Amino acid sequence: MIRFRTTRRERTEVPRTRSRARTVVALAAAATVAVALPACAQSQRGNEGGAAQSGGTLTFGAAGAPDLFDPFYANDGETFRVSRQIFEGLVGFKPGGSTITPELATDWSSTPDGKTWTFNLRTGVKFQDGTDFNGDAVCANFDRWYNQTGAAQNPALSFYWHDNFGGFADHKEPSLFDSCQAQSPTKAVVKLTRATGKFPSVLAEASFAMQSPTAMKKYDANNIVAAGDSFTYPAYAQSHPTGTGPFVFDGYDKGNGTITLKRNENYWGPKAKLDKLIFRIIPDEKARLQALQAGDIDGYDLPNPADWQTLQQNFNLEIREPFNILYLGFTQKNNPALQDLRVRQALAYAIDRKTLVSSTMPEHAEVAREFYPPSVEGYSPDVQDYPYDPQKARDLLKQANASNLTVNFYWPTEVTRPYMPDPRSIFGAIQANLQAVGVKVNPISKPWNGGYLDDVDNAKADLFLLGWTGDYNSPDNFIGTFFGSLNNRFWLQAAPWGQQLGDALRAADGQPDQATRVAMYQDINRKLMSQYLPGVPIAHAPAAIVVTKKVKGLVPSPITAEEFAPVSISNS
Numbered sequence: 001m002i003r004f005r006t007t008r009r010e011r012t013e014v015p016r017t018r019s020r021a022r023t024v025v026a027l028a029a030a031a032t033v034a035v036a037l038p039a040c041a042q043s044q045r046g047n048e049g050g051a052a053q054s055g056g057t058l059t060f061g062a063a064g065a066p067d068l069f070d071p072f073y074a075n076d077g078e079t080f081r082v083s084r085q086i087f088e089g090l091v092g093f094k095p096g097g098s099t100i101t102p103e104l105a106t107d108w109s110s111t112p113d114g115k116t117w118t119f120n121l122r123t124g125v126k127f128q129d130g131t132d133f134n135g136d137a138v139c140a141n142f143d144r145w146y147n148q149t150g151a152a153q154n155p156a157l158s159f160y161w162h163d164n165f166g167g168f169a170d171h172k173e174p175s176l177f178d179s180c181q182a183q184s185p186t187k188a189v190v191k192l193t194r195a196t197g198k199f200p201s202v203l204a205e206a207s208f209a210m211q212s213p214t215a216m217k218k219y220d221a222n223n224i225v226a227a228g229d230s231f232t233y234p235a236y237a238q239s240h241p242t243g244t245g246p247f248v249f250d251g252y253d254k255g256n257g258t259i260t261l262k263r264n265e266n267y268w269g270p271k272a273k274l275d276k277l278i279f280r281i282i283p284d285e286k287a288r289l290q291a292l293q294a295g296d297i298d299g300y301d302l303p304n305p306a307d308w309q310t311l312q313q314n315f316n317l318e319i320r321e322p323f324n325i326l327y328l329g330f331t332q333k334n335n336p337a338l339q340d341l342r343v344r345q346a347l348a349y350a351i352d353r354k355t356l357v358s359s360t361m362p363e364h365a366e367v368a369r370e371f372y373p374p375s376v377e378g379y380s381p382d383v384q385d386y387p388y389d390p391q392k393a394r395d396l397l398k399q400a401n402a403s404n405l406t407v408n409f410y411w412p413t414e415v416t417r418p419y420m421p422d423p424r425s426i427f428g429a430i431q432a433n434l435q436a437v438g439v440k441v442n443p444i445s446k447p448w449n450g451g452y453l454d455d456v457d458n459a460k461a462d463l464f465l466l467g468w469t470g471d472y473n474s475p476d477n478f479i480g481t482f483f484g485s486l487n488n489r490f491w492l493q494a495a496p497w498g499q500q501l502g503d504a505l506r507a508a509d510g511q512p513d514q515a516t517r518v519a520m521y522q523d524i525n526r527k528l529m530s531q532y533l534p535g536v537p538i539a540h541a542p543a544a545i546v547v548t549k550k551v552k553g554l555v556p557s558p559i560t561a562e563e564f565a566p567v568s569i570s571n572s
Contacts, residue, residue, distance in 0.1 A: 055273035055568030058551065061288040061300030062279040065257065069249060070221060070237035071206045072145060073152070075159040077560060080206040081301075082279055085261055085564055086128075087209030087243030090119055090138065091200050095555045095563065098323055098375065098473040100201050104133060104210055104244060114195030114512025115178075121186045125268040127212035128242050135182030140213040142180040142190065144222065151226035160207035164198065195512040197377070198474040205471060206561075215242035246272040246565035257281035273553070273568040292546065298569070299547030301560070305362035305421050308544060315546050316554075319364060322540035323373055323558035324469040325478065326419040328430060329535040333459040333491035337402045344533045346396035347463075348386035350437045351430055355388075357539045360425040368537035370525050372478035375558075376470070378508070378521020383529040386536065393437040406440040410461035415448035418543035419467035426465060426538075459491040470559060475521045476509045483534060490534045497532055 066079035071087060074080060092103035105119040125133040145161050147169045155162045167173030176199075178191040192199060202208065216222070219236030226232075236242075241249050246269070247261035259279040263272040280297055282288045288300040289307060292315065303311055311317045328351070332339050353367045370383055397403050411427035412420075420426060431441045444461070446452040456464045466489075471477050476484075483492065484505050492498030501524070508520035528534070545556050553566040 055275065057276040057278060058274050058299075058564065058567060058569055059278040059280050059297045060564075061282045061291055061297040062259070063281075063285070063288070063301065064283060065254075065281045066252075066259070068233045068237040069239075069241040069252075070211070070233070071209050071241075072161070072211070073157045073224070073233070073237060074207065075156075078279075081560070081562070082259055082261070083206050083209065083241065083243075084245075084561060085247040085277060086241055086245045086249055087206070087211065088245050089203050089205075089209045090121075091204045093204050093472075093557065093559060093561045095566075096557065098470065098558045100204050100472070103204075108200060110512070112512065114199075114510075115192045117190045117192070117200060118183075119188045119190065119200075121188060122268065123186055125244055126266060127210075127215070127244050128248050128264060128266070129212050129215050131212045131214040131242075132185070133210065133244055134185035135188040136185070137210060137213055138188040139180035139182045141208075141210050142177065144211075144213075144216065145208070146175065146177050148222065150224070151231060152222060152224040154226070154231075157224060157231060160205055164202045164205070195510050196476070197509050197511065197514075197517050198472070198476045201472045201474055204561075209243060212242035215240055244268065246270075246563075247277055250276070270565070272565040274564065277564050292548070295548075298551055299545065299554070301545045302416075302418065303544055303546045304416070305544075308362065311546050314549075316549055316551065317544050317546045318554065318556040319362075319542050319544045320556045321375075321558050322364075322366060322419075322542050323375070324419040324467060324540060324543075325368055325371055325373070326426075326465070326467040326538040326541060327368070327371060327535045328538055329456075329461075329464045329466055329490060330533075331456075331459045331461050331464065331489060331491050332494040335407060335462045337400070337405055338407075338462060339494060340400045340402065341531070341533060342396045342400040343402050343405065345386070346393040346400070346402075346437070347434065347439070348533065348536045349389045349396065350393035350439070351386075351433045351536060351538075352388040353536075353538055356426065356429045356433075357541075360422055360429060361539055361541050362421060362544075363542075365539050365541040368540050369529075371482060371528060371535075371537050372470070372475060373540050376473055376475055376478060377514075378475045378518050378525060380522040380525040383526050385529075390433075390437050397438065403438055404440070405438070406442060407434070407462040408442045408444055408460075409434075410444045410446070410452065410456055410464040412448045412452040412465065413445050414450065415452075417467060418469060419539065419541045420465060421541065423465060430465075457489050459489055461489075464489070472559065475524075476505070479521075479524065479528070480505050480509060483528075492534065495532070495534075501527075501532060 062078050064078045066082055071083040088103045090105040091100045094101040104122055106122055108117055108119045110117045127133060148158055152158060153168055165176045167175040176192050178193045181189045183189055216236055219240045220234045221236035223234040224231055246264050246267045248264045250260040250262045252259050261277040263275055282291055285304060291297045292300060308317055330338050330344055337343050357365050357367050369385060370379060397405060412423050434441050483501055486493040486498050504524050508517055511517040511520055547554055550570045552568050552570050
């Protein structure tokens, strides 16, 4: 499960660089306070004037082919990039940010215990097949997710449900979800089994978009068949995805590697400016660059930072604000010396992170002081810092009787990530720093999907490079993901504080009062950096998305949730 999570997150970063907003604002809605939208029912996707405009066709270079078009069963960024244009959720992400904003719900509120949530719904919204969007449709979607059976319960398919809500209606495992009731066409009440700080933010995830109950029934959306390690998907997931969004699915030409969407002429908000949106599948990044330069595509995601300066001369390169973390992880399973806090602190002092970031990271990358960005709730301004201090590192190693420390240091090949654009250079810089304080480094490199992730997730490494780009603005999505389980790559069952950390994370996530929750996470972050130190935060690195100068209106997203409805193609 842990391995799949990592693989998924990494894949999702293709739509994923899970991006950089110009300004990312911390999530600030208290669980007991209603979150209201000004009375206008304008979509955040729309332009100010709201007038429909024909913008021709935009072709975007996609890094991979979606396996399917039902976002509930998806876990890869290329599927989500497409599905975000077709579907909408009760809540969405504010354009250019990571905070949630009303989408199909106009506002929401919770009971003081954080377990019962009431969503007021937009009126006059229809799914693309003409089905009304209302309270019954909302509950039909929640009930569908909760009542998955058989192969559909496999975490490889229902990953985001497993990851955020837990079990299903068969009660084999506990679930965060309890029930959904449609009190009226414009009101749905969702009950949870416990409070959690990630709700309702998690509903902005593409997997939890609202889908037409009529279309799902007509095309047998839940009919997933397992065949060995693969799955056969129903007609709905392959050819009939039906949401409320500004674009309608128009076909997938596998032979030519193109997915075509067309404008939803019956969209409830401002219509998309483009007539058509085409995703052209070009797996190789250099080939995408060449296609852009040749005029065959109008843009693509995650251009190599080495090409940024050249691209800026002739194209619009949008640099996203970092919403990620690169860290050096410690595994405490195989090397007893790493169970000594003084040794882990010594390694932290030994790394010249400032020079590493300036020499190996893209422009605007930042040295990380904690395991998530400052924009996320609970970031603490007063954590213990570890400035570059080789002599202090040597002294701590001597105090711990580890002056002759040897570590197996894993680093990945055949991969780049927004937070790790050049693994070889990053590894080389850290290796040199460690050797300079007397640590013997045994380098072990493996392909990202050819043994590296497997070995790291099975706790074979002493030191390893890994990172994360946030799915949404919640501490649980960062440090809860990293340290919430004892059975993980850090092998926290070997740490006397491992259970204490996990308990603290669960308690903070379950605290309904926001001010108290923030204080609890700040305390956890202070302890992570002073008493626990399961790894060393290295950097928050920006990623980019590039389009031609004719493309107007694209807003880069820190969680790669770019929306193409406001985008147009200029003839000038």
